[in-house]
Amino acid sequence: MNRDDVQWRGYFSALPTPFTQQGSLDVTAVQETTELFIGQGVHGLLVNGSTGEWTAQTVDERRHVAELVIAAARGRVPVLVSATSPDLATSIALIRHAESAGADSVLLTPPPGARLTDAELDRHYRTAFGETGLASWLYNFPQESNSNLSIPLIEKLAEIDNVVAIKQSTPDDREFYATIRAVGDRLVVFGHMLSRVGLALIHSGQGGDGHFGSGMPLGAEMPRFFEHAWRGEIDEAGRIADLYAQLMSALRSGGDDYNWRYGGMQAALKAVMNLQGQPGGYPREPKLPITDYDALEAIATALREVGIDLKDQRAPHA
Numbered sequence: 277m278n279r280d281d282v283q284w285r286g287y288f289s290a291l292p293t294p295f296t297q298q299g300s301l302d303v304t305a306v307q308e309t310t311e312l313f314i315g316q317g318v319h320g321l322l323v324n325g326s327t328g329e330w331t332a333q334t335v336d337e338r339r340h341v342a343e344l345v346i347a348a349a350r351g352r353v354p355v356l357v358s359a360t361s362p363d364l365a366t367s368i369a370l371i372r373h374a375e376s377a378g379a380d381s382v383l384l385t386p387p388p389g390a391r392l393t394d395a396e397l398d399r400h401y402r403t404a405f406g407e408t409g410l411a412s413w414l415y416n417f418p419q420e421s422n423s424n425l426s427i428p429l430i431e432k433l434a435e436i437d438n439v440v441a442i443k444q445s446t447p448d449d450r451e452f453y454a455t456i457r458a459v460g461d462r463l464v465v466f467g468h469m470l471s472r473v474g475l476a477l478i479h480s481g482q483g484g485d486g487h488f489g490s491g492m493p494l495g496a497e498m499p500r501f502f503e504h505a506w507r508g509e510i511d512e513a514g515r516i517a518d519l520y521a522q523l524m525s526a527l528r529s530g531g532d533d534y535n536w537r538y539g540g541m542q543a544a545l546k547a548v549m550n551l552q553g554q555p556g557g558y559p560r561e562p563k564l565p566i567t568d569y570d571a572l573e574a575i576a577t578a579l580r581e582v583g584i585d586l587k588d589q590r591a592p593h594a
Contacts (some may be wrong), residue, residue, distance in 0.1 A: 277440050277462045282381075282411050284354060284441060285485045286319030286502040287457070288466065289492050290327035292545055293341055294557025303344060305555035310348035312554060313492055317499040320354040320486075321345060322383065326420050326534075327490040329542050330358060331388075332560040335366060344356060346378045356381040356413065360421070362387050364400060368407050375408050383413040383511065386423035394429045401433050414442040414463075419534045427458050434459045441466065443488050448531045448532055449473070457481040457491050470501050472517050478505045491545045493527075494520055494582065519582045526578035538571040549578050553587030 291313070294305035313321065323331040325343045333341070342357045349355050357379045361371035364387070381503045384404055386397055392555040399512050405412045414433055418424040424446065426434070433439060441464035444455045452467035459465065459480030460483040468474065469487040483585050492498055504513035527544060530537040536544040542559045547566045558565050566572060576586055 277438050278462050284464050287499040288320035288488050289318045290322040290325040293328040295560045302557045303555045306344045310345050315531040316496040322356045324359045343377050347435045358380045358383045360385045367404050371408050383415040385415040385421040388421045411440040412438050417445040435587050475513050493548045523582045539566040551586050
């Protein structure tokens with residue numbers, strides 16, 4: 277397999293996992309969020325990534341969430357399931373479940389906290405992806421896993437038969453561009469593409485296939501960026517890139533490479549959804565919801581300034 281065996285491009289959303297205020301999985305909100313994002317034109321969905329708070333779920337809950345999203349999506353967009361876990365056996369179990377449940381693909385970061393050598397990572401990925409016939413994604417997210425997939429290692433892992441794509445979430449854009457140059461002829465490469473630079477890459481044919489984002493804070497504008505770019509509608513795509521940069525600067529500046537300005541990344545995304553009357557729900561402890569009035573008002577102001585109408589400014593979906 278290689279990139280020619282799949283049709284993955286555009287804006288893929290990492291789904292949040294809505295919980296109730298008491299910490300239970302909100303099944304209805306999971307289904308509603310899936311439907312909302314598909315209705316907004318998303319090109320693909322990722323289940324149980326870092327945005328989905330996989331670390332706060334049991335393995336059985338992760339299976340349940342994957343089943344809920346796959347069923348709700350009804351084949352309308354690709355559904356990708358993250359099988360990341362600190363231990364290989366759990367990753368393998370989640371990969372096998374994702375395939376049996378009807379997922380389109382699986383993703384895997386290095387096991388968080390393990391700090392494996394390149395030789396150990398090579399064995400880890402070959403063993404895990406050897407358990408499935410699904411086209412699979414490498415997922416480099418050093419901010420969470422504490423391990424970075426180097427370019428030479430990515431080139432080696434690209435040789436695994438069913439690895440066809442990489443989600444390159446390094447905070448260093450230079451590594452993203454190096455990834456395109458190194459494996460873009462063999463793998464679908466997603467990274468920070470919803471930007472003026474991403475637009476230039478698309479327009480010039482230099483490579484880069486899409487963008488994984490946390491939720492859909494700009495709604496339908498996010499997939500539209502790519503659709504405008506593909507049609508050569510540069511001004512419209514650039515307008516959306518500028519709105520996205522403005523919103524992310526307001527929400528993230530002053531945070532770090534993972535958490536956002538006013539709280540945890542998951543809590544901030546859920547606040548963005550709840551302020552729009554969407555089924556964002558609550559984060560699950562140890563993550564905490566954003567409840568400070570001034571912080572919520574600052575988020576609301578940032579949303580209004582990019583033209584988003586707010587329907588519910590305070591009460592999260594419970």
